[in-house]
Amino acid sequence: MQFFAKIARTSRRMQAVRLFFVCRWRLLLTALIATLMAWKQIFCLCAIVYNYSYWVLFYSTVKIAAPQELSSNSLAPKILHQTWRDESVPIKWKNAQASCKSMYDDYEYQFWTDASALELIKQRFPWFLETYNAYPYNIQRADAMRYFILFEYGGMYLDLDVQCTKKLDYLRDYNFTAPKTYPIGFSNDVLVAKPGDPFLFHLIHNLHFWSRWFAVKYATVMFSTGPMFVTVQYSLFDKKKGVTLLPSEVYGKYMQGPDSAFIHLRGSSWHGQDAKFVFWIERYWIQLSVFGGLVFLIAALSLFRIYNTQSKQNHRVVEVGSAHTISLNNAG
Incomplete structure (x- = not known):
């Protein structure tokens, strides 16, 4: 009975793994559709970033x-x-x-x-x-x-x-x-x-x-x-x-x-109150950029660690499931 209980747990884990990958692809597809729908806004934001880079690098021209x-x-x-x-x-x-x-x-x-x-x-x-x-x-x-x-x-x-x-x-x-x-x-x-x-x-x-x-x-x-x-x-x-x-x-x-x-x-x-906020950002943009970069780096490392841990767990689940399947076939 204990053996069959392990097989059942392994099966549920395999289903969870499959569900994880299905959900991930759905999320990627949703992100792709959202990107296509908002491409003009994204282009404008990219152009703004490029503009700041241009003026920093090529102002002398x-x-x-x-x-x-x-x-x-x-x-x-x-x-x-x-x-x-x-x-x-x-x-x-x-x-x-x-x-x-x-x-x-x-x-x-x-x-x-x-x-x-x-x-x-x-x-x-x-x-x-x-x-x-x-x-x-x-x-x-x-x-x-x-x-x-x-x-x-x-x-x-x-x-x-x-x-x-x-x-x-x-x-x-x-x-x-x-x-x-x-x-x-x-x-x-x-x-x-x-x-x-x-x-x-x-x-x-x-x-x-x-x-x-x-x-x-x-x-x-x-x-x-x-x-x-x-x-x-x-x-x-x-x-x-x-x-x-x-x-x-x-x-x-x-x-x-x-x-x-x-x-x-x-x-x-x-100008309204929002202008004062923007001016404040302009005044401390270096400090805010450093802080934002650190937050992004910490978040990226945390997500990578979580993803890496989850991948290892999923890999172990697959190995256990395969081993039990082989044992069951041999027993049969």
Whole structure:
């Protein structure tokens, strides 16, 4: 009786082993299906990781916009674009607006509202209208509209919270220029471009693909339409020679000096509590990366140990089952 009881236990163990392997394959199949369904999100996340690696390794290769004598055949036209949701510009930004209009008084001034920008999308870019209207945040439309405006008309775009202190006419000789931001990449509050610029073409035709949720509002805005969207797209763009970077000392947001062309007033009116959390992550990203790496390593080693132990136990069960089967056959 004891012998048959051992056979029964061995049989149950063999069934458990078979069930383990069946469940494992089902889990793998489920993971594969989930990956195929979420491949766009996964691609975006991989592109973001690649982008950070690119800027760390190849920042020195980015073309810098340098002061030079303006050529007679400038690429960007003399047009200054600014945007707001309506005609009523907030009082706190009126002086900044006036300073830029005065500094670029020989430029055609175009002021865009949400209504006029929407009309531009309807008339010239109807293929983007559905995505444009579907953005959950107004700031995403504000970001997107500047790319379409510059692609259509060219010229200079400035946020209303940017005060002008020095004229940068020489930027009109470049295809596309955006300022360096912290910690990496481009900002999008100061842009200069020629109409129909290839990089702007790349931007506007990737807005739809990147129109997705990135866990929190701040990250969603930044990576779907904002500065990090521009930065990631640059790292993926194959014709980088046509894109130039406005140095920090000229941009003036993080350092002020004799070369600074702008004073940046308090803006970022769309930032919420999630932005503070993201800034905290940026501040301690090295420590968090080390901590996360250690946690991942410990978890991986623990899982490997569990899997290895389970495999050895399963192997012993198979050996015992085989031995009992042979004994039973011999007894028969």
